[in-house]
Amino acid sequence: MVDLSQYLPILIFLGIALGLSALFVFLPMGVARLTGAHNPTAEKLSEYECGFPAFEDSRSQFDVRFYLVAILFIIFDLEAAFLFPWAVSLDMTGWPGWITMMVFLGELAVGLAYAWKKGALEWE
Template sequence: MVDLSQYLPILMFLGVALVLSSAFVFLPMIVARLTGAHNPTPEKLAEYECGFPAFEDSRAQFDVRFYLVAILFIIFDLEAAFLYPWAVSVFTLGWTAWISMMIFIGELALGLVYAWKKGALDWE
């Protein structure tokens, strides 16, 4: 027979988490309605973008080059995230760490050259 009492602390934790998360979501809305802070006007309900009204549909499609540049940014940002811990510990890790990082940087450089040749970095 399985003893389900072992799961009681987990269920209590989930119950407390559910109650607290619901309180953080719904209590501010209830307090705003009771205190009079909830006063929607057309100006408050209007969409805005960077401080001025939107000038086109929010569901407009983006050019695929935008996504390519974003992906390239993430790749080179991750490179920097890997490069810093490596630079801190390269002298204690030895030649193996240095050679493996040079291979990693070489692969990223080849990827950058490929993206550059394909025109992923050209913006019109």
């Protein structure tokens, strides 16, 4: 028979986390309704951006190049996050670590060249 008593602290932790999360979400809504702060008007419910009314439909689609540039930014940001620990531990990893990182950087360079060749980085 399996002893599940080891999982009791985890279940207690999850229960407390769920309770606190619900408290932080629903308590301010309840207090606002009880104190009268919940008073929606047309002006309060109108959308705004930087103090100005919205210029276009809020559900307009973005150009796919925006997402490609965002993904490329995330990829190269993660690359920078991997380069620092690699550089610090290069004396311990030696040539195998250096070769592995060069393969990694080469793969990223090939991906960037491909995106560049396809015109993903060109704006009109």
